[in-house]
Amino acid sequence: xxxxxxxxxxxxxxxxxxDGASGYDLLKMFEITMGNVWQATQSQLYGELNRLTADGFxxxxxxxxxxxxxxxxxxxxxxxxxHWLLEVPPKIVRRDEILLRxxxxxxxxxxxxxxxxxxxxxxxxxxxxxxxxxxxxIDWGEDxxxxxxxxxxxxxxxxxxxxxxxxxxxxxxxxxxxxxxxR
Amino acid sequence: xxxxxxxxxxxxxxxxxxDGASGYDLLKMFEITMGNVWQATQSQLYGELNRLTADGFxxxxxxxxxxxxxxxxxxxxxxxxxHWLLEVPPKIVRRDEILLRxxxxxxxxxxxxxxxxxxxxxxxxxxxxxxxxxxxxIDWGEDxxxxxxxxxxxxxxxxxxxxxxxxxxxxxxxxxxxxxxxR
DNA sequence: GAGGTACATGTCTGTTGTGACATGTCAAAC
DNA sequence: GTTTGACATGTCACAACAGACATGTACCTC
Numbered sequence: 001x002x003x004x005x006x007x008x009x010x011x012x013x014x015x016x017x018x019d020g021a022s023g024y025d026l027l028k029m030f031e032i033t034m035g036n037v038w039q040a041t042q043s044q045l046y047g048e049l050n051r052l053t054a055d056g057f058x059x060x061x062x063x064x065x066x067x068x069x070x071x072x073x074x075x076x077x078x079x080x081x082x083h084w085l086l087e088v089p090p091k092i093v094r095r096d097e098i099l100l101r102x103x104x105x106x107x108x109x110x111x112x113x114x115x116x117x118x119x120x121x122x123x124x125x126x127x128x129x130x131x132x133x134x135x136x137x138i139d140w141g142e143d144x145x146x147x148x149x150x151x152x153x154x155x156x157x158x159x160x161x162x163x164x165x166x167x168x169x170x171x172x173x174x175x176x177x178x179x180x181x182x183r
Numbered sequence: 184x185x186x187x188x189x190x191x192x193x194x195x196x197x198x199x200x201x202d203g204a205s206g207y208d209l210l211k212m213f214e215i216t217m218g219n220v221w222q223a224t225q226s227q228l229y230g231e232l233n234r235l236t237a238d239g240f241x242x243x244x245x246x247x248x249x250x251x252x253x254x255x256x257x258x259x260x261x262x263x264x265x266h267w268l269l270e271v272p273p274k275i276v277r278r279d280e281i282l283l284r285x286x287x288x289x290x291x292x293x294x295x296x297x298x299x300x301x302x303x304x305x306x307x308x309x310x311x312x313x314x315x316x317x318x319x320x321i322d323w324g325e326d327x328x329x330x331x332x333x334x335x336x337x338x339x340x341x342x343x344x345x346x347x348x349x350x351x352x353x354x355x356x357x358x359x360x361x362x363x364x365x366r
Numbered sequence: 367g368a369g370g371t372a373c374a375t376g377t378c379t380g381t382t383g384t385g386a387c388a389t390g391t392c393a394a395a396c
Numbered sequence: 397g398t399t400t401g402a403c404a405t406g407t408c409a410c411a412a413c414a415g416a417c418a419t420g421t422a423c424c425t426c
Binding site: 004006009010013014016017033034035036037038039078081082084085086090091092093094095096097098099100101102103104105106107108112115116120144145147148149151152154155158159162163165166169170173177 | 187189192193196197199200216217218219220221222261264265267268269273274275276277278279280281282283284285286287288289290291295298299303326327328330331332334335337338341342345346348349352353356360
């Protein structure tokens with residue numbers, strides 16, 4: 001039974017970087033720091049925190065108002081994180097809904113196909129703007145999360161720019177196929 | 184209950200392009216044509232084919248040796264595919280295990296972090312070679328799957344090249360952080 | 367002091383995805 | 397003739413994920 005459990009390690013890692021936090025804190029941090037890299041729902045996260053506690057990788061450091069539980073990573077947890085980081089090969093999951101649709105665009109009219117691509121390009125432009133805003137809104141410090149977060153941000157920007165160019169290239173290819181003046 | 188069900192439409196679309204096929208054929212086609220875009224296990228696919236049949240989107244055109252069932256897409260199935268293609272907004276799932284690990288590389292020694300990045304870069308190089316081989320091995324025809332598959336292939340190549348460059352940039356940034364000679 | 371909002375945790379149901387296993391047929395090679 | 401390998405379908409258990417619902421507390425403002 002090979003389990004990968006990235007959410008578990010994402011929570012563990014974030015907890016280390018935050019130097020302890022509650023589930024609620026963690027959930028917010030998830031969204032702002034790595035919403036573009038990994039997503040987690042509330043029910044997933046709370047469940048995982050309980051499992052991590054049961055496994056001894058984290059512990060409740062203190063309890064606060066409103067039933068708040070401040071979690072802290074144990075030594076075993078730190079070891080588990082390092083092990084996962086360096087010794088567990090990352091599983092590459094390729095799953096792209098837009099690319100999947102591309103395969104079947106031959107099933108609709110050429111102008112509908114081009115319209116689809118143009119729509120995706122416009123949506124991408126909007127996300128590019130949002131990413132720029134996020135970058136401006138973040139208070140980039142000298143801590144690890146800031147440093148590595150900036151590297152991830154750069155990846156996001158490059159990735160989107162590449163995709164944008166590819167959309168334009170696709171539109172050109174579609175137009176050429178539609179008007180076959182070759183030879 | 185909003186369901187997206189991309190696998191369902193991937194199977195439907197591939198069945199249209201293949202002009203009918205068995206589950207076994209479909210599974211092989213999945214791997215070679217869009218293994219880089221969408222993955223499907225055998226148990227998922229066979230189950231989905233039965234559900235698609237129950238919903239009237241596909242039907243068993245004929246039965247062959249070894250219990251083989253040749254499936255064919257119905258008019259309703261074709262309608263469903265077109266509807267999904269143009270009217271259901273694609274769900275963008277961002278989940279990148281390598282990028283996730285990047286966030287926590289501050290937890291290991293600088294040389295271990297750089298080693299990790301170099302390993303990923305090497306693995307990427309290997310996949311780039313494999314992609315080139317795949318491209319050479321495919322018999323690119325004039326059909327829709329060939330045309331759109333070529334566009335997807337171009338995306339894959341650009342994506343990998345971009346990522347490769349980013350890895351090098353990350354290594355440069357890591358080296359700079361390690362030796363802070365600035366000012 | 368009443369009301370709203372942010373804080374805070376948890377459960378439940380259903381869907382999707384994975385890996386292992388079970389079962390059997392047909393064709394070709396030996 | 398038997399064995400091997402490709403063909404072919406299916407089930408089962410479990411893990412991962414999503415969304416809705418349930419429940420309550422603390423703090424701030426009016």
